Amino acid sequence: MSEELNAHVIDHPLIQHKLTLMRDKTTGTKDFRELLEEIAMLMAYEITRDFPLKEIEIETPVAKCKAKVLAGKKVGVVPILRAGLGMLNGVVNMIPAARVGHVGMYRDPKTLKPVEYYCKLPNDVAERTLIVVDPMLATGGSASAALSLLKEKGAKSLILMCLVAAPEGIRVINKEHPDVPLYVAAIDEKLNEKGYIVPGLGDAGDRIFGTL
Numbered sequence: 663m664s665e666e667l668n669a670h671v672i673d674h675p676l677i678q679h680k681l682t683l684m685r686d687k688t689t690g691t692k693d694f695r696e697l698l699e700e701i702a703m704l705m706a707y708e709i710t711r712d713f714p715l716k717e718i719e720i721e722t723p724v725a726k727c728k729a730k731v732l733a734g735k736k737v738g739v740v741p742i743l744r745a746g747l748g749m750l751n752g753v754v755n756m757i758p759a760a761r762v763g764h765v766g767m768y769r770d771p772k773t774l775k776p777v778e779y780y781c782k783l784p785n786d787v788a789e790r791t792l793i794v795v796d797p798m799l800a801t802g803g804s805a806s807a808a809l810s811l812l813k814e815k816g817a818k819s820l821i822l823m824c825l826v827a828a829p830e831g832i833r834v835i836n837k838e839h840p841d842v843p844l845y846v847a848a849i850d851e852k853l854n855e856k857g858y859i860v861p862g863l864g865d866a867g868d869r870i871f872g873t874l
């Protein structure tokens with residue numbers, strides 16, 4: 663029996679095309695960064711598709727009318743440092759009023775366990791829907807630890823948005839955070855012995871910031 667991975671795959675052709683360019687090892691830092699921002703914008707457009715609306719009354723230059731505006735919770739965006747920063751502007755371009763929190767997490771290269779080193783959040787996280795962004799979901803350790811930290815700080819409504827995920831990482835999020843909807847642009851094959859996603863795109867942080 664095939665196992666069910668609970669993730670929304672946003673397979674819009676524009677996203678898939680841009681992701682292929684990002685995967686290519688000959689793509690340099692400038693293009694990699696721009697592509698990630700563009701994809702994040704397109705993904706934000708898709709994940710907000712079901713956000714609730716309400717009707718208000720306005721007056722256009724021509725007539726009074728009822729028109730729709732967003733009705734749900736206010737939004738916060740939380741990039742997981744460093745690589746999550748590469749998705750921040752794309753989301754904020756779509757949701758300009760969003761507050762931004764930062765969670766610093768790096769993965770110990772030997773143990774592959776996440777190490778937290780920074781956390782600064784808006785003071786009203788409990789009243790917001792937080793979109794947590796990180797391009798890579800590998801073992802799932804970093805994203806799971808970030809979600810746990812945000813819950814400890816009072817967050818009640820969370821969405822996780824990643825670019826590329828390994829099945830291992832999706833399983834961890836499904837198990838440890840079944841309440842958190844997960845959106846990805848692609849589910850790759852597996853992790854290699856160093857915990858890198860295969861085929862993946864390499865180290866996202868290093869490719870965004872040119873620290874290879």
Ligand SMILES: O=P(O)(O)OC[C@H]1O[C@H](OP(=O)(O)OP(=O)(O)O)[C@H](O)[C@@H]1O
Pocket residue numbers: 742743744745746767768769770774776796797798799800801802803804805831857865866867868
């Ligand atoms: O699912 P995991 O196995 O935890 O791996 C994924 C994490 O690894 C990368 O961060 P990295 O540790 O390279 O830090 P960086 O963003 O500073 O480069 C990536 O951006 C994720 O945060």
Ligand SMILES: O=c1cc[nH]c(=O)[nH]1
Pocket residue numbers: 745798800857858859860862863864865866867
């Ligand atoms: O493939 C991977 C795995 C973890 N972090 C990355 O940046 N890439």
Ligand SMILES: [Mg+2]
Pocket residue numbers: 745865866867868
């Ligand atoms: Mg990295």
